[in-house]
Amino acid sequence: MSTITLASPGVQISETDRSAVAKTPGALNIFVAGFAPQGPTEELINVGSVAEFQSIFGSPTNAAERYFYYTSQNILNSDGNLIVSRLPYGPAAGTGYSNNYSVLAYPISANGSVTAVTAINGTTSVTGVSGVLYQNASAFLLLPPTSVVLTDAQYQTLITNGVTGFNNFYQTTATNSNYTTSITGFNDLNKAGLLVLNNNKYSVDNFYQGYYIGFADNSNNNPATNFDNITGIKTITGFSGNTQVFASIPSSRLDFALTATYLDQGNESISQVVESVPADINFASSSYNDCLSLVAFKIRNSIYTNNSLLLDYVNTESYAGSLYGSRTILSQTGGSKPFDLEHVVNDNSRDISVKVNPNISSLTNWFSGDTPNFSIRVSPAAKNLYADGVYTVNNNSTQDIGNLPLKVANSLALLQNLDTNQLDLTLEAGLGTIWTGTVARAAALSGTQSGYVSAFDDSFAPDISDLLNQTTGSSSNTKVNYSAIADQFITVATSRLDHMFIPDALRYIFVNGTNTKQSTTPGFVFSRDIFWGLSNLWGNIFTSYVALYGNWVKRNDVYSGQNVWLPFSGYAAQIMANVNQAHFPWTAPAGLNYGVINGVSDLAVNPIQKQRDLLYRIGINPICAFPNSGGYVVWGQKTALTTPSAFDRINVRRLFLYLEKSTQSVLKFFVFEPNNISTRARVVASLSPIYDQAVTNGGMYDYKIVCNENNNTASVIDQNQLIVSIYVQPTRTAEFILANFIAEPTGVNLSEFTA
DSSP states (O other), rough: OOOOOOOOSSOOOOOOOOOOOOOOSSSSSEEEEEEOOOSSSSOEEEEEEEHHEEEEEEOOOHHHHHHHHHHHHHHHHSSSSEEEEEEOSSSTTTBOOOSSSSEEEEOOEESHHHHHHOOOOOOOOEEEEEEOOOGGGGGEEEEOOEEEEOOHHHHHHHHHOSSSSOOOOOOOOOOOOOOOOOOSSSSGGGOOOOOETTTBBBEEEEOOOOOEEEEEOOOTOEEEEEEOSEEEEEEEEEEEEEEEEEEOOOGEEEEEEOBBOOOOSSSSSSSHHHOOOOOOOTSSGGGGTTTEEEEEEEEEEOOSSSSSTTEEEEEEEEEESSSSTTEEEOTTSSSSSOOHHHHHHTTOOOEEEEEEEEEHOOSSSSSEETEEEEEEEOOGGOOEEOOOOOEEEOOSOOOOOOOOOHHHHHHHHOOOOTTTOOOOOOOOOOOOHHHHHHHHHHHHEEEEEEEESSOOTTTTOOOOHHHHHTSSOOOOGOOOOOOHHHHHHHHHHHOOSSOEEEEOOOHHEETTTTTTEEGGSTTOOHIIIIIIIHHHTTTTOOOOBBBBOOOEEEEEETTTTEEEEOOOOHHHHHHHHHHHHHHHHTTOOOOHEEEEEEOOOOEOOOOOOHHHHHHHHHHEEEEEETTTTTTEEEEEBBBBSSSSSSSGGGGHHHHHHHHHHHHHHHHHHGGTOOHHHHHHHHHHHHHHHHHHHHHTTTEEEEEEOOOOOTSOHHHHHHHHHHOOOEEEEEOOOOOOOOOOOOOOOOOOOOGGGOO
């Protein structure tokens, strides 16, 4: 009922919109990480077809690459959306990393007038004399940085304590030049005004690939001005003591524009990206004269052209903040939040940290009311992207597996933003086998795991009992930890609570060497040779966000012409993705109707009923063959949750994931709405169609949504909260069918029987 607003006789028209349709999740988003012969590393890339995958990452050349390729191919041949991250080859963290930290040290000069500052030609010479307080200035000028290589101890000192003994400043005029900054190493960092630290030991290679930092002030954010905040890219070409040498990347190597006119906004330039930060405030306003935008880019070989010399970019991080350490702005959730550059970057970034000279950030006279007393401007010579890493030569030929758990951790860190990285499934894609096999082979060859072999070799045949006992050989320094890989995926799944993870059993439980099935070897005993290995491998996993499948499969590899054994996670995900689209998320991805496996020629083991019973009791889904019915079939749909619960079944876990995501997408539109009877009624009305659909199509027996005065009491409302309680009775699947045959004598009226 609308409230009347008329004060005199007349007709009032009101309108109520009840046509809104809840946006529910669509195709499954499936994440796969692995090794490939080419392509960008440690990026999240959405791939739409097998041809596109090959164009970006090439065709597999070894076993590790086959696991990645064919797992991804399974998803691309399904109704799911594929998100991939190529892991870098190389020792330790791999190509793209170095052995040291680094920092970009930006001098900041001060001047008595904005006009004089903006007129400076921006050379690294800082004019004026040192020792005058920053309070005497009305403007600050960001000058070109020096790149300093840091030891681990020096980096930790900067992170923990910052720089002690910062110089007061360098005062600048446009006419004299009797003082020059000289930063030659760690001990000179107190001459800087702003530091940008490389937190992850990133490298910059001889192909110009690496991470780059760019700054812009707010003086050129008018839509009617050209995009010209970034006019060049400075890469690193070598060392000069503890500092690194900058050189310009030729414009002919760039597959993108640095600048553009304000009329040419269709082809987005680097400068336009930088000027678009932040997007949610009027940054051009003079009230933000005290602020800088900081944007991080990854420069790497272009994946959109056949010209291997051309470079492209990915915008990895974007921030804006003030040099004033106590600066705040209003928060969307009420109150205020920090808006100084140090807090904004350091509270949100994994890759970089910022430190501002305390002689600047601690000034008490930054503002007069809402107007900054000081302006910060970027000098013309500093309007570049600067390489943020340590120079390393990349010969592009190594296939070292390196520290795979660290590489997986770096890849999974890319998924940390739940809003921008929607997930439904993550897959191991055989990474646990690659890790244990590589380390075990290194230990067998050298007696120690310290010297990792160049590439994973699937013909190697370690003793599975040694692997599962986490030792290889007799030396205690040769421990192998399979869970170092799987546990990271499980941690992500159980912390995000929005997707499931499918690990892969170790290949060596099923296949010995290149092509010998354990199940065909003399003396094979399933309980000892298969069940024991799987129960020891996965015995410590207790969560409904994981689904376990006990097999490996064989298929023909068109690139080697050989039949190869592959991990099963990609096939399980393919089945789930197809069921999700052709039927419903709550349909069990198993059985002769929904669990048939396509494209394989053999199973590593074909368990009979009693063997399937053993696996199912500990939450492992069997894969078996029914030659006269459906071929190769998934014959189970348990999660890894061992506690008796509805969530010990995949169909229930996926039902709730679907309902939770759908509910969240609806409820976002009620944030900041008044907490009254009308809003609460609209919440129930908006959510009900989602749950009605699940009831109608067999996902649940019944549900109830409560959002009224019973769970939204006065005290709840006073805390600015709105509570929605949703009760669901999920449908159980018929997994155990008992057909009772009863012989009755002639003359019995069978219509009287009810059970």
